[in-house]
Amino acid sequence: MTSPLSKLGLGSGQFGFxxxxxRGRPREAEARDILxxxxxxxxxxxxxxRHSHTAEAMLGQALPRPCPFRVTLTTVRPDRGPDLVExxxxxxxxxxxxxxxxxxxAPSATDLFSPMGPHLWERLRALKDQGLCARIGxxxxxxxxxVGLAKRFKPDVVQAPASLLDQRLLIDGTLAELAxxxxxxxxxxxxxxxxxxxxxxxxxxHLKAAAGRISRARxxxxxGRSDPLQAALGFALSRPEASAVLVGVGSAAEMSAxxxxxxxxxxxxxxxxMALDDPEALAWAAA
Numbered sequence: 001m002t003s004p005l006s007k008l009g010l011g012s013g014q015f016g017f018x019x020x021x022x023r024g025r026p027r028e029a030e031a032r033d034i035l036x037x038x039x040x041x042x043x044x045x046x047x048x049x050r051h052s053h054t055a056e057a058m059l060g061q062a063l064p065r066p067c068p069f070r071v072t073l074t075t076v077r078p079d080r081g082p083d084l085v086e087x088x089x090x091x092x093x094x095x096x097x098x099x100x101x102x103x104x105x106a107p108s109a110t111d112l113f114s115p116m117g118p119h120l121w122e123r124l125r126a127l128k129d130q131g132l133c134a135r136i137g138x139x140x141x142x143x144x145x146x147v148g149l150a151k152r153f154k155p156d157v158v159q160a161p162a163s164l165l166d167q168r169l170l171i172d173g174t175l176a177e178l179a180x181x182x183x184x185x186x187x188x189x190x191x192x193x194x195x196x197x198x199x200x201x202x203x204x205x206h207l208k209a210a211a212g213r214i215s216r217a218r219x220x221x222x223x224g225r226s227d228p229l230q231a232a233l234g235f236a237l238s239r240p241e242a243s244a245v246l247v248g249v250g251s252a253a254e255m256s257a258x259x260x261x262x263x264x265x266x267x268x269x270x271x272x273x274m275a276l277d278d279p280e281a282l283a284w285a286a287a
Contacts, residue, residue, distance in 0.1 A: 004263070005041050005259065005262055007242070008041075008258075008262050009043060009072075009244040009245060009246040010248075011188070012031075012047065012048045013049040014249060015030070015031045015055075028058040030251055031058070032062040033255075035063060037256055038259075043069065045070045045186065045244045045246065046069035046070070047074075063096065071101040071102055072101065072103040073089065073101050073103070073105070074139065075124070076088045076107070077111055078117060078120035079114070081119065082120055082123035085123060086127065089104065089127075089132075102134050102135060103134065103136070103156070105137050105159060106136075107139060108139055108141075109138060109140050109141070109149050112138055112149065121136075124136040134156075135156035135157050136156055136157070137156055137157030139159040140159065142166075142169050146160060147177050150181055158183050159188055160178075160186070160188065161188055161189035162175065162242075164196075164231060164271055165195060165217060165275065166189065167272075171275065175242070184243040184244070185243055187236050187239065190235075190247065191247065192232075195214060196231070196232060197228055210278040216273070224268060226269065229261045230266075233247075233262045234265075234267050234269075
């Protein structure tokens with residue numbers, strides 16, 4: 001039986017290289033511990049976001065060697081042409097000390113449909129053919145018509161938002177159709193920018209309309225003898241449409257908590273009762 005941890009992936013966006021030291025510890029030391037815990041647990045995917053050049057070099061130093069992860073990178077926007085996109089991608093890889101990666105993503109559907117989008121996609125195809133990466137794909141939002149995009153560009157990977165509160169792409173069958181087309185689906189935003197973890201009185205003002213529904217979800221989770229972290233992970237990891245489930249953590253302690261929660265049996269909860277239908281709340285949660 002496959003471990004749920006092999007489906008779990010890690011994003012580097014919250015490592016905070018450009019922020020002050022965490023609890024007096026250098027950020028690179030914290031990142032090294034996060035990656036070490038993730039590697040020992042058998043996490044499959046490491047998504048490396050856009051960082052400063054210095055931070056990318058620090059991340060490269062923190063990576064276990066040989067790298068045990070399927071690394072995903074996202075290109076810069078294609079506005080200035082595919083030559084710049086390729087140059088930036090190769091420079092990022094040099095700074096991190098990696099010769100090839102598993103996946104390279106276009107930043108967004110909007111970028112693919114821009115005037116330079118087709119040129120970007122052709123360049124990514126060429127880089128795949130050259131062996132720089134094994135897969136190419138794109139990051140999407142629910143409003144992007146992911147199926148239509150997949151039919152046109154035929155990506156290997158689509159990264160999309162989905163969670164126990166934001167079930168739009170699951171309810172309408174989008175993610176199931178992508179998977180049936182042979183597209184590898186990577187779920188992101190499964191913690192909804194921390195919505196489930198916030199006390200009701202600390203929720204942002206634009207979430208007030210959804211506050212009742214969020215409070216109900218928290219109550220159902222508690223009644224099911226679970227907690228928000230375990231519920232969010234249990235929901236996402238149990239989705240058959242998803243090949244990978246990406247999480248973001250800012251400390252080694254958070255990484256350990258995520259691993260422990262992911263190893264627990266998924267809670268027996270009525271997921272359908274937790275789905276939000278407030279557009280503003282969902283837009284904020286999936287950002």
